Each structure stands twice: as structure tokens, then as C-alpha cells.
Amino acid sequence: MDITDFYDTFFEEAEELLADMERHLLEIDLEEPDAEQLNAIFRAAHSIKGGAGTFGFDVLQKTTHLLENLLDHARRGEMPLRRDIVDTFLETKDMLHDQLDAYRNQEEPDQAAFTRICQTLQQLAREEIGQELEAAASAPEDTGNAPTATPPAHTADTTTDNVAVASPTSEQLLAVALLNVGEKDRGLLVEELGQLGTVQGHHGDEECYEVTLLTGVSRDDIEAVMCFIVEPEQLQIRHAENEESVPEASPQAPPQSEKDPASPAKSETATSPALLTTGGASESGRPKAKKAKAGGESSSIRVSVDKVDQIINLVGELIITQSMLDQTVSELDGVTHGGLLNGMNLLQRNARDLQEAVMSVRMVPMDYVFSRYPRLVRDLAGKLDKEVELVTEGESTELDKSLTERIIDPLTHLVRNSLDHGIEDPDTREAAGKPRIGRLTLSAQHQGGNILIEVIDDGAGLDRDRLLAKAHESGLSVSDSMSDDEVWQLIFAPGFSTAKQVSDVSGRGVGMDVVKRNIQGMGGHVEIMSRRGQGTTTRIVLPLTLAILDGMSIKVGSEVFILPLSTVLESLQPSREDLYAMAGDDVVLKVRDEYLPVVAVHEALDVKGAKTQLKETIAVIVQGEGRRYALLVDDLIGQQQVVVKNLETNYRKVPGVSAATILGDGSVALILDIADLHRLSRAKKEARRPQRASIDYETLLQQEREPS
Known part of the structure; x- marks a missing residue:
């Protein structure tokens, strides 16, 4: 198994651990620090350090190890917390974030910044606890295989000043129990544990699979590494030196050929971040298994945003197709084709439920x-x-x-x-x-x-x-x-x-x-x-979303446009008493003591065949950029939910238009941008002067106010 397969999971979960660390540092009460918050900060640093060591991210491991040591003194009450100390911890957290980004981009972290933060942490240790901090052991050199966390026999001096290198942990025999892990995943996890030491034996079933591991890595580091692979309730570790019977040593099974049907396949289930706790053995000598889904499946999975977007696009196309079918079926006789109409109604409800369910996947708090x-x-x-x-x-x-x-x-x-x-x-x-x-x-x-x-x-x-x-x-x-x-x-x-x-x-x-x-x-x-x-x-x-829009369909001439329903306030029949001509061609409509600029949609968008008589039009009161306008349109068709298509991506930017959609009959309808439509209308009026607009408002108002 290639350990690099877990890189993305490590990067994502390490980012979440850093975010948790920052949140706790900002919330902590300096006068009376909460012990659980301090423990949470320490565990976050410890988990990142363990994962960094396994993946061979040496600089990240060393920096986190120094921070972890200081946090350990703080949580034990051996070092007081002050604002400047919290500032140093936050600065270190920022440095860890930069180092993580460097490794994600397959680059080496800034060595000068690393040296500087190490010196800062060591200086803090000397001032507050009167001693030097031990640094993490150097990571092994890359031999072409996956990096391991096993400490080398001889540790070299680090490149930082005043950083002492800890001696490797003495080897110990540990019994690592994997609970509720499917057969194909057990082989992968045994291989992973083999990266941390020498597998002496492994046996068990799906409920509890136990691996005996001879390792120089601490039990805490094993937990910190495995948190990026399994859930906390799936892992229990205990010392195995004093066991009455240790499973007979057996060589670690080499990876089987891909042609072998029994060969374990790489798991595609990604786990959510978790901090691990150890558990003891039960009365029978075996850890008690916690009931979980078969195969050790996680209750959540990580899915890339691109995949979710693809599903949303497909659901959008499904909604468009359903609208087309619905429009076709609506023209059929209800008695003769009753079954088909009932089926279409059911399809419409199911399509709407599917759409809402898929959209909820993209929603985040x-x-x-x-x-x-x-x-x-x-x-x-x-x-x-x-x-x-x-x-x-x-x-x-x-x-x-x-x-x-x-x-x-x-x-x-x-x-x-x-x-x-x-x-x-x-x-x-x-x-x-x-x-x-x-x-x-x-x-x-x-x-x-x-x-x-x-x-x-x-x-x-x-x-x-x-x-x-x-x-x-x-x-x-x-x-x-x-x-x-x-x-x-x-x-x-x-x-x-x-x-x-x-x-x-x-x-x-x-x-x-x-x-x-x-x-x-x-x-x-x-x-x-x-x-x-x-x-x-x-x-x-x-x-709430840019993918689906609740809209109001309007008709101008032979064209259908969509107004975002959130911008529509009301519609009314404009009367001659409420229209007032302003300078030039500007006209305002009085609505409840408020004077609203009038925008004739057909003028702004050059639509032919539109209604020009005031008594034939409808005024739709809309709001855009905090202002209200009165749009003159021919007819209101009704409300409908539409799938938004980016117009600039598929065509180009169109003034007065924000996007487009496909209607049930397959035609394209433009979604109007209220504020931009008003700007477009004013620009066209300016360009037309001293010519008259297609609606001669002054003459129109004069004629309509004269007695018939």
C-alpha cells in the first residue's frame, strides 16, 4: 500500500485540527483556563505531529513537537498562560498552516521561518519553565518507499539552534485491536501498522482483529497516526509484553497480486477527523467491540466539490427534461391519459425532492x-x-x-x-x-x-x-x-x-x-x-444558492424573461394619475407616496412587438441594490423554479441580464438583473436624446388626462 494515498485526508483533517486549535486558544480564559480546552489544544497538536511523522513531513513534525511540549507544561499547570504566550501559540499555529500548505504543494517549508519559530518556542521554554525543549527525532531518509515513523538508529543534529534531539523510544510489544473493520480493509491496516514497526502476528475476525506490533513508536503516536485512517472507536491499544500467550510470529503478508480476488482493495471511504482514546481489554482478554456498520464504514464521507457540482448539473438537466415532459403531457386529455398524468405528477414531486436533497449537500453553516x-x-x-x-x-x-x-x-x-x-x-x-x-x-x-x-x-x-x-x-x-x-x-x-x-x-x-x-x-x-x-x-x-432560482416569468412582446422572485414586491395596473414626467424622458410612478423610476423592459432590451399603450401594460414593482423600480411588461405568466445557466461562460456578458435558463418548451429565457436593467435604460435614453422614446410619455400623459 502506498501511504501517499492518505495525503489528502491528512491535509484536510490537519487543517480542521489547526482551526480547532485556534478557536480554543481564542476562547480560553487566561484567568481560569479550562482544563478540557487545554487538553483539546494539546491533542490537536499531538495528532498533527503523529501524522506528520508517519508521512515524513519532518519540519512539520519538529515544529508541532516543540509546541506540544509547551502545551503539555501548560495543561499540567507548570506554565502560566498570558496574552503574549497565547500570541506565540497562535503564531506557531500560523507557521504550521504555512508548512502544511508547502507540503500540500510538494514544496519544502521555509527553513528560515522554521528556525525562527523554533528559537521563539525555546526562548519561551527557558523563560517560563527554565529548561530546553526536546525536539522530535529526525524523519528517516526517503528510500523510494513510503516514509515511516520508525526512528532511525542514530539521530542527527537538527538545523535549528538550541534544539535538543530526543533519543528514540525503546522498542515495545503492543497489541493493536481493530474493531468492526471489513475483511478487505484489514489487510490495508495491517500494512499501515507495518510502517510503524514490525508486525509479529495478526488474527481475529470482522468484529475484532488484533495485530501484535513490535515498535519503537509510542502508543500515543500510533493513535495520532491512525486517526487519519479509522474512527476512534475502532482502535484499542495495550501493552502485550505480559500477555500469557502471544500469537505465534508470522511473517507479514506481502501485498497480493491484483489478479488475486482475495487481495484487499484500497478503501475509498474517507473518515472524518477524530481524536483517539485508548481502551482496555474486556474480561475475556479481548477488547469489546462497539457495534458499527459492517465493514467499518464511517457515518460520513469526503466528496470533492466538483463531484457534487456535477450531480447538481445533472439534476438540473433532469428538472428541465421533466418540465418539457410536463408541458407536453398537460396538453393531453385527462380522461384518456389519466395514468400518464398521475405518473407525471409523481415524477414532478420526486424530481423536486431530489433537487432539494442534492442542493442540501452543498449547503454549509x-x-x-x-x-x-x-x-x-x-x-x-x-x-x-x-x-x-x-x-x-x-x-x-x-x-x-x-x-x-x-x-x-x-x-x-x-x-x-x-x-x-x-x-x-x-x-x-x-x-x-x-x-x-x-x-x-x-x-x-x-x-x-x-x-x-x-x-x-x-x-x-x-x-x-x-x-x-x-x-x-x-x-x-x-x-x-x-x-x-x-x-x-x-x-x-x-x-x-x-x-x-x-x-x-x-x-x-x-x-x-x-x-x-x-x-x-x-x-x-x-x-x-x-x-x-x-x-x-x-x-x-x-x-441561498446560485444553481436554482425561484422566478417570476414575464412576457414582453413574444419574449419570455425571468425575474428573480426575491426581487419582486408586487404588481399593479398603472393609472394615469400616478405617472409623472420628469426631465427628459424620465418618468416616475407614484406608489403609496413613493416615487419609483419607470423602466420599460422592451425599450431597454430592444424587444419588438411589445405593448406601448399604458393601459395595456403591467407595472411590476421590484427591488435591486436597495432601490425600488417599476418595470413595465406585457403580461405575467407565473412563478416557476428554474435552473440557472451562466451566460458569460456559454456566450458573453449581456447588459441588463444576469444569467439564463431553459424553459419547459426548450426555449432559452434570460434572467434579468434589476439594477443593471435600470442603468441600461437610462443609458439608452441619454443616447436617444433629442429623439423621442418609443413610448412618448409626455403626449401619452397629456392625452390620458384629457377628458374623453
Whole structure:
């Protein structure tokens, strides 16, 4: 068996262990450290060290071993915890992450950085516990086979200063019990244990298979390595020196030929990360087996995102095909073809259930995103000499994984902006009658077919006068009569910044415009609410997924378009009393004391044969980028769920359009981008002047207001 087959599993689970380590370090109470948290941090380092040793990742093993030694002293109460010590542990965790990335990319880790972190840890040990730390033994040289964790007979000096090398562990005879492991996997695990020492014998059945192992590796290291291969309840280890009867030594079975049907095949079941505990023997001398699925199957598997995307695409095609069949069958006589119609109804329900089940596979909790910010807030608050408490709400709220990956950068910029520009320093807050510790809240919640993500701070809030003055200075078209919402949106203008000085945190006028573009690219929009002296709330509204869309079908001329249902507020018949002509060709529609810009879809998209008489059209009130518009369309067809197809990938970018879909009759329908459609409409009106629009609103309004 090639041990490199487990590399990907090791990398993924080591990343999760590092994330757990960081989370516990950030949460730990320095005054009264929780023993279980300290143990969890230690176990994470220990597991990574064991795996790194087995896979031959020498630098990672040595760094983790030094950290593990310090953590051991901390959990035993032999070394006090202070903020600077936790900072050193976090710095080491970052270094471990960099080393892991280097090995993942088949590169050697930065030797200078490795030497520096080792010196830092040794210095900490000398100051706090008055002794040098022992380093992990050097990994064996690569002989062309899979690397092993067996220590070499002679250990060479390490390349770091003041790092003592531990002597190899003396050999011991261990009985390693593998519980509930299928026949084909037992051979693989016996081979794996052979990498850690010499297999003296192995026997047993599927319920309990025991391997006698002569090894110089500690029992803890065996557990740490095997955690990347089996679940904790499947492994029990005990010393075998004092056993009354040791299984007769038998040579380790060599790998059988692939042609041999009894040859064990490589397991495709990947396990979830787990920290292992040892178990003792039962009264009969054999470890008691915990009931599990046959073959030792894990309750979860790792599947690449590409495979999930492929399944989602296939389900999307299935939904399109089902819609085509449904449209064809709907034209048949219900009495004659009753059985077929009933079958189609059942197919429709099953297809919808399948679609929802597959989509749920891609959904991940927002904790995946929020867990990145405690460290960011801690480090940045320290750099800015501010005291900030981070609160997260709605961590279990789920969002499509593709969106969680893309929302991280915009959300990071908003968090940094709140800390730098929003929350004041402790003295300023105290003078204003506020608590010295600022509060930053990250929250997520579902609202219809959208997810609302909010970044809330209790800082100084936005300064309207200062924003307007800066906008005038920057040459932006603004007026004192602008609403607060319009003024707040100025911060998203390219190059706009009110920072008094440029720092390495912010102030260069870049970022907020990128935040807005990125969120719009995900089909969402940004809203800002602020009160002077009380704080600012930045709200991001996103669709739950980009693969499936609940839409409203509209007809303009002979063309069918799709409006995202989340943008549709209402529809109404426009009346002549509620339409008002503005300068040029601009027209607004009064809806409950609010004046909404009117966008004639057929004008913006050059659709021929559309209705041009006001009384024949329908006004659909929609919302995009925080503003409301009135779209004039010919007819409303109805609501339907559509499969989103990327238009730029398959064709090119089309103004006013965000994507496309395939309807039940096989035709292509464009999905409209509300805000971009309004910009396109205004641009075409500007280009047409002094020509008249296809709807002559001034004449139309005058005629309709004259008595008949």
C-alpha cells in the first residue's frame, strides 16, 4: 500500500485540527483556563505531529513537537498562560498552516521561518519553565518507499539552534485491536501498522482483529497516526509484553497480486477527523467491540466539490427534461391519459425532492465563515489599540458552499472597516458615555429565498456632512437634499475614503467598491443603516444558492424573461394619475407616496412587438441594490423554479441580464438583473436624446388626462 494515498485526508483533517486549535486558544480564559480546552489544544497538536511523522513531513513534525511540549507544561499547570504566550501559540499555529500548505504543494517549508519559530518556542521554554525543549527525532531518509515513523538508529543534529534531539523510544510489544473493520480493509491496516514497526502476528475476525506490533513508536503516536485512517472507536491499544500467550510470529503478508480476488482493495471511504482514546481489554482478554456498520464504514464521507457540482448539473438537466415532459403531457386529455398524468405528477414531486436533497449537500453553516473572524478581530484590535468584543449569531444558518467561499473577502473588508473607522478607541468611548469595550456583531438569518448577513458595530456611525463634503471634493454629483440611504451609498464609490490618514489597515479608498461589485456578482446587494454616535449596520442580502432560482416569468412582446422572485414586491395596473414626467424622458410612478423610476423592459432590451399603450401594460414593482423600480411588461405568466445557466461562460456578458435558463418548451429565457436593467435604460435614453422614446410619455400623459 502506498501511504501517499492518505495525503489528502491528512491535509484536510490537519487543517480542521489547526482551526480547532485556534478557536480554543481564542476562547480560553487566561484567568481560569479550562482544563478540557487545554487538553483539546494539546491533542490537536499531538495528532498533527503523529501524522506528520508517519508521512515524513519532518519540519512539520519538529515544529508541532516543540509546541506540544509547551502545551503539555501548560495543561499540567507548570506554565502560566498570558496574552503574549497565547500570541506565540497562535503564531506557531500560523507557521504550521504555512508548512502544511508547502507540503500540500510538494514544496519544502521555509527553513528560515522554521528556525525562527523554533528559537521563539525555546526562548519561551527557558523563560517560563527554565529548561530546553526536546525536539522530535529526525524523519528517516526517503528510500523510494513510503516514509515511516520508525526512528532511525542514530539521530542527527537538527538545523535549528538550541534544539535538543530526543533519543528514540525503546522498542515495545503492543497489541493493536481493530474493531468492526471489513475483511478487505484489514489487510490495508495491517500494512499501515507495518510502517510503524514490525508486525509479529495478526488474527481475529470482522468484529475484532488484533495485530501484535513490535515498535519503537509510542502508543500515543500510533493513535495520532491512525486517526487519519479509522474512527476512534475502532482502535484499542495495550501493552502485550505480559500477555500469557502471544500469537505465534508470522511473517507479514506481502501485498497480493491484483489478479488475486482475495487481495484487499484500497478503501475509498474517507473518515472524518477524530481524536483517539485508548481502551482496555474486556474480561475475556479481548477488547469489546462497539457495534458499527459492517465493514467499518464511517457515518460520513469526503466528496470533492466538483463531484457534487456535477450531480447538481445533472439534476438540473433532469428538472428541465421533466418540465418539457410536463408541458407536453398537460396538453393531453385527462380522461384518456389519466395514468400518464398521475405518473407525471409523481415524477414532478420526486424530481423536486431530489433537487432539494442534492442542493442540501452543498449547503454549509455560516459558522464556516464566521469562525475566521475571532482571530482577525483579536489581532486587528490589538494593532489599533482598541478593545472589541466579537459576537456571532445564526452560525447554523446554511448557505451554498460556493457563496460562502466568495463572501469571505467582502465580509473581511467590512469587518476591518468597522474596527478601523467605526468602533472608537476606549478613551473616546468612555468620554462619550459608552463601555470601553466595543461590540462587533456578525449575524446571519434566512428571509424567504435569501440569506441576510449583517455586520453591526456600536461605534461612532457615519457622518452625513463629512461624507457629502468628501463627495463634493471628489467631484461626485451630490446634493444636500439626498436621503440618508443615498448618502450612505457614497462609501461604495470607487476611490472614496474619509480616512484622515492612510494606514496598513485602510484609508486608500479601495475595497468598498470591490465589496459591492463582488456581492452584486453573487446576485445580492448591500444596504447600510447608520445613526450618528450609535453605530452602523451593513446588511448583505444574498440568494441561498446560485444553481436554482425561484422566478417570476414575464412576457414582453413574444419574449419570455425571468425575474428573480426575491426581487419582486408586487404588481399593479398603472393609472394615469400616478405617472409623472420628469426631465427628459424620465418618468416616475407614484406608489403609496413613493416615487419609483419607470423602466420599460422592451425599450431597454430592444424587444419588438411589445405593448406601448399604458393601459395595456403591467407595472411590476421590484427591488435591486436597495432601490425600488417599476418595470413595465406585457403580461405575467407565473412563478416557476428554474435552473440557472451562466451566460458569460456559454456566450458573453449581456447588459441588463444576469444569467439564463431553459424553459419547459426548450426555449432559452434570460434572467434579468434589476439594477443593471435600470442603468441600461437610462443609458439608452441619454443616447436617444433629442429623439423621442418609443413610448412618448409626455403626449401619452397629456392625452390620458384629457377628458374623453
